[in-house]
Amino acid sequence: MTGDLITQEIGSFRKPEYLSTKFRKGGKEVHELIRRATDETLGLFRKTGLNNLGVGGEMFRWEMYEHLAEHLSGIKFHGFVRSFDNRYFRKGSVVSQVSRISPFHSDELQYVLENTDRKEQVKVPITGAYTMTDWSFNERYPGRYDLAMDFSDAIHSEIVELKEIWRRSGRDGPLQVQIDEPAATTHPAEMDMLRDTVERSIEGIQGCEFSIHVCYSTDYRLLYKALADTGLHGYNLEFANRDTLSPGLSPDSRPAYQEVSDFADALPDRFLGLGVTDVHIDHVESPELIRDRIEYASKFLDPGRIRLNPDCGLRTRSRDTGLKKLENMTRARWLFTG
Amino acid sequence: MGKLRTMIYGIYPRSDSLRVAISRWERGKETTENLRNAISVERSEILERFRKSAEIYTDPCVNWHDIFRPIAGVLDGISPGRLERYTETNTFFRKPVIEKLPEYDGKRLKQDLPENLPAPYFRIEPGSSLLLPAPYSLYRASEDTSGVGEGRFAGAVMDAYAEIAEETGARKIILREVFPYVSGLPDYAAYLNGRFEVSLVTKGRVGKTGASHSGNRFESVIMQDQDIGFAEEAGKVPGIPVIDASNTLLESSADARIRAEGIMNERGLKELIITTSDHLDFLPRVIADRKLAILGEAGAVL
Numbered sequence: 240m241t242g243d244l245i246t247q248e249i250g251s252f253r254k255p256e257y258l259s260t261k262f263r264k265g266g267k268e269v270h271e272l273i274r275r276a277t278d279e280t281l282g283l284f285r286k287t288g289l290n291n292l293g294v295g296g297e298m299f300r301w302e303m304y305e306h307l308a309e310h311l312s313g314i315k316f317h318g319f320v321r322s323f324d325n326r327y328f329r330k331g332s333v334v335s336q337v338s339r340i341s342p343f344h345s346d347e348l349q350y351v352l353e354n355t356d357r358k359e360q361v362k363v364p365i366t367g368a369y370t371m372t373d374w375s376f377n378e379r380y381p382g383r384y385d386l387a388m389d390f391s392d393a394i395h396s397e398i399v400e401l402k403e404i405w406r407r408s409g410r411d412g413p414l415q416v417q418i419d420e421p422a423a424t425t426h427p428a429e430m431d432m433l434r435d436t437v438e439r440s441i442e443g444i445q446g447c448e449f450s451i452h453v454c455y456s457t458d459y460r461l462l463y464k465a466l467a468d469t470g471l472h473g474y475n476l477e478f479a480n481r482d483t484l485s486p487g488l489s490p491d492s493r494p495a496y497q498e499v500s501d502f503a504d505a506l507p508d509r510f511l512g513l514g515v516t517d518v519h520i521d522h523v524e525s526p527e528l529i530r531d532r533i534e535y536a537s538k539f540l541d542p543g544r545i546r547l548n549p550d551c552g553l554r555t556r557s558r559d560t561g562l563k564k565l566e567n568m569t570r571a572r573w574l575f576t577g
Numbered sequence: 578m579g580k581l582r583t584m585i586y587g588i589y590p591r592s593d594s595l596r597v598a599i600s601r602w603e604r605g606k607e608t609t610e611n612l613r614n615a616i617s618v619e620r621s622e623i624l625e626r627f628r629k630s631a632e633i634y635t636d637p638c639v640n641w642h643d644i645f646r647p648i649a650g651v652l653d654g655i656s657p658g659r660l661e662r663y664t665e666t667n668t669f670f671r672k673p674v675i676e677k678l679p680e681y682d683g684k685r686l687k688q689d690l691p692e693n694l695p696a697p698y699f700r701i702e703p704g705s706s707l708l709l710p711a712p713y714s715l716y717r718a719s720e721d722t723s724g725v726g727e728g729r730f731a732g733a734v735m736d737a738y739a740e741i742a743e744e745t746g747a748r749k750i751i752l753r754e755v756f757p758y759v760s761g762l763p764d765y766a767a768y769l770n771g772r773f774e775v776s777l778v779t780k781g782r783v784g785k786t787g788a789s790h791s792g793n794r795f796e797s798v799i800m801q802d803q804d805i806g807f808a809e810e811a812g813k814v815p816g817i818p819v820i821d822a823s824n825t826l827l828e829s830s831a832d833a834r835i836r837a838e839g840i841m842n843e844r845g846l847k848e849l850i851i852t853t854s855d856h857l858d859f860l861p862r863v864i865a866d867r868k869l870a871i872l873g874e875a876g877a878v879l
Contacts, residue, residue, distance in 0.1 A: 317825055318861030321590070323660060323669030324642045325599045325694075330861070332825040373667055376825040425664040455662045455669070480659050519660050 242473075242510035242545040244533070244576065245290045246569050249452055249475060249512075250364035250419065251303070251552030252280055252296025252561055262301055273298050277347075278354060283562055288569035291360040291415070292351075297552070299347035303366045303419060304374050305329045306343065311393055313337040314375065326555070332376040333386060339393035348401055352408045360415070363401055364452065367420035368394055368436035369429075374422060384432055391439035394418075398444055406446070413448040416441075417475060421551075424456040430465035437469050448472050450512065454551045455480065459498060463505035474502065475512025477550035479532065480519060486528045493535040500539040511540060514550035515571065516564045521556065523563045529571030537575075547572055579847040581837055582632045583876035584799070584816065586708055586751050586778060587856030588644065589637035590865045595619045599694060613695040616640045624702060626866065630873025633776070633797075633850065635708035635751055636701070640694040643670035644710050644753060644856070645718050647698035650690035652737055654679040657692045658720055663755075666823065666859045673719040678729060681737035686744060699745050707747035709738050711754040711765065711777065718755065735768035742773055749796070754779035765795075777812065778852070797850050805840060816850030820872050822857050825864045830874035837875065851876055 254262065258276045261269050280296035300306040305328060308314045314331035321327050344363055351361055368390035372383055380386040398416055405414035418440065423433055441449050449470055453462055454477035462474070482495035490497060502511050513536050515529045536545060547568055553561035591599070598615045601607040616639055623637040641647050643663075649655040649671070657671035671692065689696045701707055710718075712731035721730070742750055750773050752765060757780045769775045774796040798812030808815035817840065819833035833851065841849050851872065857865035 317864050319593065319596065320861055321668055321858060325591075325596060325603065327596060376823075378824065378826045422667055425662060425667055455660060457662070457664070 242512075242543055244542055244572050245360070245546045246288065246565075246572055247291035247360075247362060247475070247512065247546055247548045248284065248289060248293045248296070248565065249548050249550070249552050250293055250297050250417070251300070251554035252298075253554050253556060253558045254296075254298060255279065255558065258298065274350060277350060281351070281355065283558070284565070287562060287565040289565055291362050291546075292355060293362050293364070294344070294347050294351050297347075297364070297554075299344070299350075302328050303364075303552075304331070304371065307366050307371060307393075308375075310339065310341045310343045311337050311390075312340045313379070313389075328374075330374060330376065333379045335379055337386065337389040337393065339396050342400055343397050345400055345404060348404050352404070352410065357410055362415035362417055362450075364417040364419050365394060365397060367418040367423070367451070368440055369433045370420050370422040372436075373425065383429070384435075387432055387436050388439060391436045394440040395442060395444070398441065398447065402444060402447060413446050415448045415450070417450045417452050418471075419452045421452070421454050423451070423453045424458060424461045427458075427461055430461055433462075434465045434469060437466060437471065441470050450475050450510075452476070452512070452551075454514070460501050460505065463502060467506060471509065473510035473512060473546070474506070475514075475546070475548055476502075477514040478536075479514050479517040479524070479550050482517075482532065484522065484524065484528065486525070486531050488531055488535055493532060496532055496535045496539075499536040503540045510544045510546055511536075512546040512548045515547055516549045516568055518549050518551045518553050518555050518564075521560050523560060523567060526567045526570035526574055529568055530574040533571060533575045542575075579841045579849065581834070581841070581876050582814070582848060582850045583630060583872055584633040584751075584776075584778075584797075584850050584852040585627050585631040585857075585869060585872065586633075586635045586706070586852065587638065587753060588641050588858035589623050589639060589856070590858055590860060590862040591639050592619055592862055595639060602694075609689065609695050616695060620700075624705075626869055630869045630876075632876070633706060633749075633751075635706045636699075638698075638708060640696075640698065642693065643668075644755065645673050645715060646671050646693060647690070648710060648715065649673035649719075650693050651682065651685045651698065651741070652679040652734070653682040653685075654723075655719065661718070666855075668859065670718065673715065675716075675719050675721045675723050675725060675730065677723045678725045679733045679737060681740045683740070683744065686741065699741055701745045701747045706749040706751045706776065707742055707745060708751050708753060709741070711752040711779070712738075714753070714755040731765075732768075735765060739769060739772065742769075747773065749774045749776070751776045751778060756780065778816075799850060799852055801854055805844065809844070809846075814848045814850055815846065816852055818854035819851045819875060820853040820868050822853045822855035822859055822868075825860065827864070827867055828871055828875075830871045833871065833875035834877070 276298040277295040313335040319327035320330040371390040372387040450473035452475040478495040602612040627634040654677040658674040661672040712734040776797040778799040795812040797814040798808040799816035800808040
């Protein structure tokens with residue numbers, strides 16, 4: 240699998256207000272609004288020149304944890320829990336055995352495939368089993384491992400179904416599946432568990448390109464070591480948040496991207512999705528700054544193995560800011576490639 | 578039979594209505610004064626719950642986004658930096674950036690600070706305690722771009738804490754140590770003892786060097802990850818967590834009480850503090866309310 244400086248979104252994009260204010264009400268009207276928002280977001284992504292349209296900004300999902308949890312048995316919600324600042328999510332409590340009771344993303348993928356050109360790239364993000372485990376209150380299982388394996392089985396079933404939708408669509412090439420694991424390296428002692436969840440989630444599934452998305456890790460090297468022998472083809476990671484906003488190619492200007500050398504050394508045959516724009520600040524990085532980030536990373540890694548993306552989903556920014564960040568990312572690619 | 582005392586400290590979960598009000602304010606749809614009022618109402622309501630369930634309590638800090646940001650904003654020389662993951666609960670905080678030796682800037686104490694919700698951030702009710710992040714944790718959570726080093730930093734921060742306590746009228750201070758110590762206990766008590774009653778809620782191993790200073794024992798020490806013997810050495814009153822702040826599973830107040838009484842009998846303690854394992858901020862509000870009530874029942878304050 241190649242990088243080729245393909246530009247991609249990580250997954251989520253801010254919902255238009257007409258959708259966000261009504262999303263939780265559900266029903267036929269909301270379903271129509273979801274489709275409308277997906278169409279509009281796909282259109283915006285196309286305008287920015289993004290190569291991979293993802294699933295149109297995840298308009299079908301309220302939030303990455305809750306969406307999956309609502310399609311699983313065994314999870315009870317008591318209310319919202321803070322993620323950071325005034326951002327909250329409904330963190331579930333596992334009160335009985337976890338298993339998949341309905342598809343997570345079938346309707347979303349089906350809709351996106353019906354509303355994109357056959358040549359347009361799409362990518363389905365799925366919240367990973369380790370993160371689902373780590374972000375749940377465990378009231379039921381004696382240990383986290385068994386819970387993580389049950390989440391993995393549920394995700395495996397989902398990917399098999401998505402793959403079947405992809406096959407029926409007659410599209411060429413592999414289905415791109417991105418396993419979202421923001422919690423991946425938060426407990427270094429559990430890296431073997433992380434590896435086992437990834438392996439169980441994708442076990443025996445052919446015809447997919449599997450990537451993993453991790454962000455705000457204190458040490459990506461843990462990830463590279465633990466997952467080196469799994470069937471993952473690429474790693475879409477956050478870097479910009481820990482970089483400076485000063486343009487230039489000096490090590491002082493580009494502290495975050497020095498870590499790309501670790502990736503190059505550890506995983507010589509995988510692609511790297513390089514986070515080049517920070518999703519937690521409103522400042523829109525200039526194309527020149529982003530170009531410098533790409534150029535610095537390319538000192539360590541062949542651009543043929545690099546893809547370009549924001550650090551994480553852009554849902555934390557306004558649609559306008561998110562759009563500008565994506566536009567500048569694609570402009571930076573042009574600047575870099577000349 | 579000794580005395581069982583209850584303590585609740587730290588950031589308490591916001592209600593849905595306050596959460597929504599803050600969200601509206603962030604989008605420019607709510608005025609700062611309206612939000613300040615909403616925070617004040619919520620604070621009063623939670624304090625009422627605290628008083629019913631706990632003998633020792635702090636402000637519920639509902640206008641704090643994380644434990645480090647308000648103090649980083651009030652002290653000159655520290656600013657909020659990038660988002661950093663607090664791995665234990667998988668939540669985030671703004672990593673403070675130490676730009677120079679911190680100094681207390683009195684003007685900032687009552688100001689609305691950038692990157693924060695409306696002030697005031699440090700408030701005291703009669704009888705309540707002032708919550709502050711322990712300097713070691715503040716330093717460890719920060720990025721030191723100035724090179725001042727942990728020792729000088731901790732000293733400067735303790736001086737600043739004394740000024741904040743004086744200005745807010747606090748008599749009692751609870752220092753919250755978020756990270757385990759790597760080595761011995763910094764001698765915080767030496768800075769503040771005599772002027773304030775200082776309690777330490779810590780995950781770390783308390784070193785004997787600092788703790789054994791004559792006259793420098795803490796008012797109380799609550800140990801979370803180790804034998805209570807250290808808490809006895811370092812503080813006048815030891816404490817233990819009996820409420821798990823990381824899980825929604827509800828404890829039994831009877832079990833908590835039996836456990837606490839067992840420790841008191843075993844060690845011949847006249848007093849023991851029971852509390853939570855962390856801020857309840859990491860739980861849904863409805864669960865936090867129930868756990869707080871259970872804590873109160875265990876301590877028979879209700």
